[in-house]
Amino acid sequence: MNTNFGQAWKMVVASSDIKKQLKTLSELLQGDLDFHQMQSSYASHNFHSFPAKFPPQLPHVFIQNLTDVGEIVLDPMNGSGTTVLEARLAKRIGIGLDIDPLALKISQVKTCSLKxxxxxxxxxxxxxxxxxxxxxxxxxxxxxxxxxxxxxxxxxxxxxxxxxxxxxxxxxxxxxxxxxxxxxxxxxxxxxxxxxxxxxxxxxxxxxxxxxxxxxxxxxxxxxxxxxxxxxxxxxxxxxxxxxxxxxxxxxxxxxxxxxxxxLQEITSLPVYHILSDAQKIPLKDNIVDLIVTSPPYASNAIDYMRAHKFSLVWLGYSISSLSSKRSEYIGAESQPRTSAEVLPAYTQSVIVDISSLDKRKGMALERYYSEMKRVLTEIYRVLKPGKCAIVVVATSILRGRNTQTHLCLADIGKQLGFIVPEIGVRNLDRDKRMMPATLQNNSESQIQQRMHEEYVIGFYKPA
Incomplete structure (x- = not known):
């Protein structure tokens, strides 16, 4: 009798904790995520230009509200290191993964301690x-x-x-x-x-x-x-x-x-670890990460990082052929997939079928993207502690006039894997800062401008 009562009480407490955590996550995602007119060049955030960076205030708000000092914050698609730098400034342990050699170098420098x-x-x-x-x-x-x-x-x-x-x-x-x-x-x-x-x-x-x-x-x-x-x-x-x-x-x-x-700051807080690794194979043990904040690439290579990065990487010892090979490994690349397609949820599959009916090649690229992102989310679920959150910042792409509905598809995939998705936040973009467009004039026919106005912040919660 007492044992049964104890187990029931634990379930009540656990259920109460989950509701509290989900409420906190929902409130954060419903808050102001635009961060317009806020200074983003503090510390080492402006060391190097990088396309489509999110403002440092974005990871900061989730790090401060969803983790404690000394806990582990991971960005498996690290880019220029905005998340891991904010983790270090907040006295958390940061871990950043990326397969782009320049991105990883930039992040290493931004989080190092030099005089x-x-x-x-x-x-x-x-x-x-x-x-x-x-x-x-x-x-x-x-x-x-x-x-x-x-x-x-x-x-x-x-x-x-x-x-x-x-x-x-x-x-x-x-x-x-x-x-x-x-x-x-x-x-x-x-x-x-x-x-x-x-x-x-x-x-x-x-x-x-x-x-x-x-x-x-x-x-x-x-x-x-x-x-x-x-x-x-x-x-x-x-x-x-x-x-x-x-x-x-x-x-x-x-x-x-x-x-x-x-x-430069002589940072003496907790360390940051950088790993040259694919987010589809995160080299970490199960259930060890306290928070994930990341932003995956656009589908179908809409932002081609290597196209720009090779201009300096050739001076750092890389050949054009090696960089072209590396480019084909990026999530969102249009080349043929390296592995078979994943079984995707019905809604996600319907988006792929719709675009495939207009352009088979684009449809195949989108299927590769969502299959790769399913593998990324599977790894995120594996390394995240139960009762913890992953924040994924995405924007949609326009392929043959159709919206890829990236936020809805990734939320769909996350639910298939066992995540709870209590809310999808919306960020209205300062397009001149986020996308760095070639023109200041609006052009309704421009694909890059069609996806410049907002992006989505998906909250994934791993049940305890």
Whole structure:
């Protein structure tokens, strides 16, 4: 009798706790998730441009309300490390997974602990040595450039970078690669990458790198508006998006160094772990994570991270062929799936069938995306502790005029796996910050603008 009463009482208490946790999660998801007019460049959040970042306030609000100091916060699709940096600032243990080598490097640097003065002095010495090498030992730089890449990568570099820019970048790379301290070398790698992949400008002949749609300019002008490079015929009136001002890598490196130094903090709180890993195979034990906050890629490669990241990764030692191979592994890629399709819920399958009826290739890409996301959510369920939450921030895509209904499909898949989904929050986007569009004018026919106005914050709760 007493044993039965004790078991019944435990069930009542457990049920009460679940209701309380679900109520808290629902209230957070119903709150203001826009965070417009809020400063997002504090700490090291602005170390490097990255497309479609969510504001740091978003993971912050869930970390503060759903975890305690010392607990584990995971982002299995880490990107530039917004979640794990917020976890560290809040004295939680952060774990970030990603298969993009540049994303992981950026996140490592944003969460490291370095002494700002020592880093700045090293940076100035590095710059001085690079400038001196360019003046006194140009043959070393030329040898470096000639031996650096295979033919395909060499052609890519020659197409996108002026020779004078290549020489300055090479002299910087030679100095950076001499640094023995791994954390310090990573820091300067990110500074270096940050002068190539920028929201505006950058030292390559590309525009629109920050939102992954690069196109090469037809003309480059120096500071005095003298032509350094031109493919514009005399009969063609130059257009603004054809022309770019020359930027010296040395000068841009010094500017970016100063910006990043201001964001450095000597963080002494709990550690952050970074793992080069696929979110479909999370290398963690069962039931150990206290909170997950993540944002998966768009379906059908709508934002092609590698298209931009390769501009700096080729300088960091990667070949074009290796990066193309890596790109095909990304969730949301349009290439053929590496594994068979998963059994998906009826609603999700109906969305796939609808798009497949209009475009079989797009339908196959969407089926791959939802199959891969089912494997990700399965892993999230496995590593999450019972009674804990996962927050997944998504936006829909428009394929052949049809909405992929990503938020509803992922919620559907989550329920199939055993999650409770009490609420789906809505974020109204500040599109200039989130998507970094190429134009400020509204265009109802533009697919990228059709999905720029809002995104969805799905709350998954793993029952206790």
């Amino acid at each position: 700002p003065l020592a880093v700045y002095e090293t940076g100035l010495r590095l710059l001085k040595a690079a400038r001196m090498m360019l003046d006194t030992s140009p043959e070393i730089i030329e040898n470096y450039l000639q031996s650096r890449w295979d033919d395909e990568t060499r052609q890519f570099v020659d197409y996108w970078f002026l020779k004078s820019v290549q020489r300055e970048l090479a002299s910087l790379r030679i100095q950076i690669e001499k640094i023995d301290d791994l954390a310090l070398r990573r820091f300067f790698d990110v500074v270096f990458s940050g002068i190539i992949i920028t929201k505006s400008g950058g030292v390559s002949m590309a525009l629109d790198l920050a939102h992954t749609r690069p196109h090469r300019v037809k003309q480059v002008l120096d500071k005095n508006s003298q032509i350094l490079f031109s493919e514009i015929e005399e009969s063609q009136p130059p257009r603004s998006h054809w022309v770019k001002k020359y930027r010296s890598p040395f000068e841009e490196f010094e500017k970016k160094l100063k910006v990043n130094i201001r964001g």
